[in-house]
Amino acid sequence: MRTRVLLTSPAHRQRNIALAAALIRRGELVAFPTETVYGLGANALDARAVKKIFWAKGRPSDNPLIVHLFDVEQLPSLVRSIPDTFWKLAHVFVPGPLTFVLPRAECIPDVVTAGLPSVGVRFPHHPIARALLKAARVPIAAPSANLSGKPSPTRAEHVIEDLDGRIAAVLAAGRCEVGLESTVLDLTVRPPVILRPGAVTRFQIERVLGVKVLQEQTSRKRPRSPGMKYKHYAPAARVVFIEGKMTLVIKEMVRVARMLHEQGFVVGLMCAEKWKERFASYKVFSLGNDVEDAARRLFDGFRALDAKGVDVILCHGYAEEGMGMALMNRLRKAASQWVRV
Numbered sequence: 001m002r003t004r005v006l007l008t009s010p011a012h013r014q015r016n017i018a019l020a021a022a023l024i025r026r027g028e029l030v031a032f033p034t035e036t037v038y039g040l041g042a043n044a045l046d047a048r049a050v051k052k053i054f055w056a057k058g059r060p061s062d063n064p065l066i067v068h069l070f071d072v073e074q075l076p077s078l079v080r081s082i083p084d085t086f087w088k089l090a091h092v093f094v095p096g097p098l099t100f101v102l103p104r105a106e107c108i109p110d111v112v113t114a115g116l117p118s119v120g121v122r123f124p125h126h127p128i129a130r131a132l133l134k135a136a137r138v139p140i141a142a143p144s145a146n147l148s149g150k151p152s153p154t155r156a157e158h159v160i161e162d163l164d165g166r167i168a169a170v171l172a173a174g175r176c177e178v179g180l181e182s183t184v185l186d187l188t189v190r191p192p193v194i195l196r197p198g199a200v201t202r203f204q205i206e207r208v209l210g211v212k213v214l215q216e217q218t219s220r221k222r223p224r225s226p227g228m229k230y231k232h233y234a235p236a237a238r239v240v241f242i243e244g245k246m247t248l249v250i251k252e253m254v255r256v257a258r259m260l261h262e263q264g265f266v267v268g269l270m271c272a273e274k275w276k277e278r279f280a281s282y283k284v285f286s287l288g289n290d291v292e293d294a295a296r297r298l299f300d301g302f303r304a305l306d307a308k309g310v311d312v313i314l315c316h317g318y319a320e321e322g323m324g325m326a327l328m329n330r331l332r333k334a335a336s337q338w339v340r341v
């Protein structure tokens with residue numbers, strides 16, 4: 001099976017959305033863009049279709065999937081109860097990059113939730129994702145559309161790189177705006193717990209709810225969000241992450257890069273645009289001008305440097321506030337080693 005690349009430019013859009021929706025309804029897998037990363041979709045109510053996702057990605061079956069919905073009217077049939085906290089947050093963040101963990105209803109197949117009593121639901125705001133959800137008229141279960149263990153795909157090319165021949169089609173619509181996966185918020189417990197940081201921050205959630213929310217400390221042993229125990233987001237190269245005061249960090253990156261180069265390693269670096277020329281003699285990937293740029297480009301950078309055959313990727317940190325929380329979470333997970341200066 002060849003994977004079909006379905007364009008979404010105005011001339012193709014209507015026909016290809018209809019085609020993708022028909023494939024989903026027929027039990028096939030279709031990757032599609034969301035504002036966070038590309039998702040790998042299947043009809044969430046069709047257990048056989050959902051099983052193909054685990055096969056295509058090589059994903060462990062104990063890791064539950066997020067169910068994507070077009071609007072909140074679909075929710076009552078898919079969950080056992082809806083807490084007030086959901087409605088308060090939905091008012092502000094639906095549609096958007098926030099996943100709600102809620103008590104699941106019986107109609108959701110076990111394979112979607114990995115047997116958990118809860119289900120993660122999200123209402124993406126990307127117009128192509130919304131058009132697909134509307135046309136398919138079924139909830140769509142979708143993890144990120146990468147091979148398990150690889151960085152999440154932020155461009156259609158990444159999906160093809162990983163899944164060509166394993167899925168029916170990909171709706172191609174350029175680069176994802178956020179670039180990191182959604183915030184996952186568990187609303188089955190009080191106070192709510194952030195299981196995975198994302199573009200919707202703890203501060204924003206607390207402001208809307210008027211209560212403190214907790215941030216799950218991600219241990220690989222017994223995480224509440226099963227996906228967080230796996231080593232994730234990692235390129236093939238070793239990632240060495242250097243944090244501390246910026247001027248010292250850059251000095252250390254220069255020193256370590258030179259040392260590794262002298263030992264015969266092919267060195268790659270990821271850094272903010274303004275530091276780029278300091279590393280001109282190595283393979284450098286610019287993370288852009290601010291933390292939003294860096295979030296958008298991080299996974300692309302991992303893949304681009306891997307493609308250049310680097311053995312090691314050196315990267316600096318970002319301030320842990322706003323989008324920086326999610327960015328640093330992904331960097332720490334990708335890193336084989338981190339150094340404080």
Ligand code: TXA
Binds near residue numbers: 036142224227
């Ligand atoms: O932005 C995103 O969330 C993207 C796009 C495609 O929507 N999806 C995504 O899916 O990142 P995935 O499967 O790569 O990550 C889903 C995360 C995993 O860490 C999983 O364990 C957690 O959400 N999760 C899903 N359902 C859950 C549940 N019922 N309870 C706790 N964690 C859950």
Ligand code: MG
Binds near residue numbers: 143144152
């Ligand atoms: Mg994923």
